[in-house]
Amino acid sequence: MKCVRVGERHVEIFGYAANEQDRRIAVSPMIYHRRMKHKILLRTFATFAAVMSLLSIALPANAQRSKPENAQVAARRPNIVYIVADDLGRKDVGFHGSDIKTPNLDKLAASGTKLEQFYVQPMCTPTRAALMTGRYPFRYGLQTAVIPAGAKYGLATDEWLLPQALKEAGYTTAIIGKWHLGNADHKYWPRQRGFDYQYGPLIGEIDYFTHEAEGIVDWFRDNKKVVEKGYSTTLLGNDAVKFINEQNPTKSFFLYFTFNAPHTPYQAPQEYLDKYKNITDEARRAYAGSITAMDDQIGRVVDALDKRKLRDNTLIVFMSDNGGTRNPMFSGAIADVSKIKIPCDNGPYREGKGSLYEGGTRVVAFANWPGHIPAGVTVKEMIHVVDMYPTLANLAGASTARSKPLDGLDVWGTITQSKPSPRTEVIYNIEPFRAAVRQGDWKLVWRTTLPTSVELYNIPQDPSEKNNVAAEHPEIVAGLQKRAQELAAADVKPLFMQEGFEQIVRWSHLPPAFPGEEFEFDQEK
């Protein structure tokens, strides 16, 4: 675990001090409050410092635009259920060979089309922003890290989001699950961004049972905080089933169904832990249980669609928002996983969440729509999550005229007919300290902070990114670096860093930090 030593304290990055509970009891409320204030600032700085120091890794301008259609036409358009898992390891589903049981996902994948080169951003916020906007996060400053729970910023309100486009086309729109695109101001909340209905958490991670982070409940329905008992995955499933049952079958709906599972803290109800008595490692048992619990809720949603005879007119898309965690620095803030064996498995791909290698960005994904998407097919063409915006908008008869220039391309022909993907380039990310760009088979992974590094991989030949061939292909490296530089010159600098610097300035105006008054001070030491 990386630590920043400040005065008497070690401030853990993305973690708590191990004996925090004991300290709370030991100190006075005033001192405790002051310490917490320091701690929050220090953790923000530590997060920022860690990202800066440890991360060391042909624009499709003419996205297809559809013509607006009226709401009556939309009534014949398919329902869309877009399911997002949080930090799911690529290999951690049954159909990728895991011992973790996901029978419902396996069935949907087998009766649909698997998307084997489906790319996302390496963390929660950027991927969700890319899906909602059809644009890479470096276009609007969300490319670095996630929106911390205490941050003020959010997804720029001048972006025209997918639910806004679908709503305009006559769809009923709902988010049931995690948002993570801004929480400090109502203007960033989903009901203000095109969703007719909202239920679930707004920030990046919560306790599955208390729905809290930092002692604050993060569980809302239609902008109102609700206190409910239950395991978050089950509650989200209950609500999704209820939503489906309430829909008017003559009106199309878009359900954005986004679990906080299997993100840390690794937690599952006892009945799911009991399914994995064979797994001795506690973290992996809970992680496996949380995945199977999620799978069960997805099964309930499919059953609800079946019962209402909606399956033939419903597209289901499933993806993870980033690869499984492999580096504790990116696991989250609630649980310290630095001392456990991290349970996520990204199969053959290098590293995981937070990384620009394939393990962080090439995720488990499939699409299913009986009669429209072939069963038993695996598409190996490149697709990026930004492509889903124009693809779904066109499918829904929604206009993208109010969108900013899309990075996404319509990949419906690729998904349904295995046509060559219109996407020949993937921008993994553009950040001040690193970038990764792929054109065709070649992928550049470029760390720009000292010590710099340049890596080049031929992904089809070397999907595990083991053999850096940059020295053998200087002209390809130069071309990809030029592309990264062009994009960086036009980007919006990371809001995470901008607000991080503001926090540092505030930190410098805090009262001086001295050792705690409650401790005995040995004059000799």
Ligand SMILES: [Ca+2]
């Ligand atoms: Ca995530």
